[in-house]
Amino acid sequence: MSRISISGRRQFALRSLTAAVALGTGLLASVPAAAQAAYPSKTITMIVPFSAGGTTDILARIVSQALTAELGQSVIVDNRAGAGGNIGGQAAARATADGYTLFMGTVGTHAINATLYKKMPFDPIKDFAPLTRVANVPNLLVANPKQPFKNVKELIAYAKAHPGELNFGSSGNGSSIHLSGELFKTMAKVDMQHVPYKGSAPAVTDLLGNQIAIMFDNMPSAIQHVRSGKLRPIAVTTAKRSPELPDVPTIAESGVPGYEATSWFGLFAPAGTPPAVVARLNTAIVKVLAKADVKKKINEQGAEVYSETPEQFSAFIQKESVKWGKVVRESGASVD
Known part of the structure; x- marks a missing residue:
């Protein structure tokens, strides 16, 4: 009788241990799911x-x-x-x-x-x-007010009269600001020099100081300077005019048909x-x-x-x- 009792107790203990391990494994497996459900829990x-x-x-x-x-x-x-x-x-x-x-x-x-x-x-x-x-x-073609051109046609004429002398800044090589300028060069058939910066802000700073002549800047970083008169708006790069600057024409309607960059x-x-x-x-x-x-x-x-x-x-x-x-x-x- 005692042998049977001991064996029974062992089997019961083994079953209990197995159940505990399974329960523990289940609880551990549920931790990632719980963590995801609590997302976010930190900065x-x-x-x-x-x-x-x-x-x-x-x-x-x-x-x-x-x-x-x-x-x-x-x-x-x-x-x-x-x-x-x-x-x-x-x-x-x-x-x-x-x-x-x-x-x-x-x-x-x-x-x-x-x-x-x-x-x-x-x-x-x-x-x-x-x-x-x-x-x-939209990208906004802006110029320092000291530059001699006030619209796209005048800008193109100036660039053709001074090949390679007109420089345009950008937020960096490969940015939409850079490529907007490259697209303009190709479609308007003008020779301009690209000056890349580490971001739009330092490029705008140099534009305000007339260190660079123009920029095809993203509108959010240029619009306040346009509104204050510190930068001259030349044209927007989109197919339609911007509701925020309705008096500024598009590049396409200003002499470069088909131009669009957003x-x-x-x-x-x-x-x-x-x-x-x-x-x-x-x-x-x-x-x-x-x-x-x-x-x-x-x-x-x-x-x-x-x-x-x-x-x-x-x-x-x-x-x-x-x-x-x-x-x-x-x-x-x-x-x-």
Whole structure:
């Protein structure tokens, strides 16, 4: 009898231990799911691949402030400028894919650079999880008021009379600002010198000081200087005039028919970010972009708010890559 009792107790203990291990394993397996459900539980960093004060930075700070309130956790901006956005892009692509690092990408980082640069430190398609576009932005052709031209026709005439002497600044090689200028050179058949900067803000500073003559700047970083009279608006790069500057003509209607160049900005997470986190971020970003105060702040910069699903944003990027890749090849622009 005692032997049977001991054996029974052993079997009972073994079954209890097995059940405990199974329960523990189940609890451990549920930790990641619980952590995702609690997302976010700490500060989120939004990497901006250009310097403070430029359009990418302006939009990032508007959105980060709104997201802080929406998500209940701080969303801070981390400016990592250089190499046409590639330095910041590389940092974001290599970040842990947990939803705590976001990237404010642009048409440059995700549709231009792959063709422009011979060597890329990241793959704009494979290394990122698209969240949503944030805004579409016209580029604005502006000049220092001391320059002798006041419209596109006068600018073209001056450039042809002084080949290679007229310089235009940009936020960096491969940026939409750079390529807007290259496209203008090709279509207007003029010879101008490109001067790249590490972001729009330092380029605008030199433009204000007349160190460079003109710039095809994103409207948000130039519009305040236009309104104050410190910069002269020449034309907008979009197919239609901007509601924020209705008296400024388009380049196409000013003597370069067919010219059109539009910038866009959007948020990404590193590839491999859990789908539940991607969905949470997309929902939060779309929600804040729909808020009246956020839309007003973005519209006042001359930008148009735009949001979509991750799938729609991904398809859009694919098309933009084809479009701008062709522009880069036809312009002959290249960066080693």
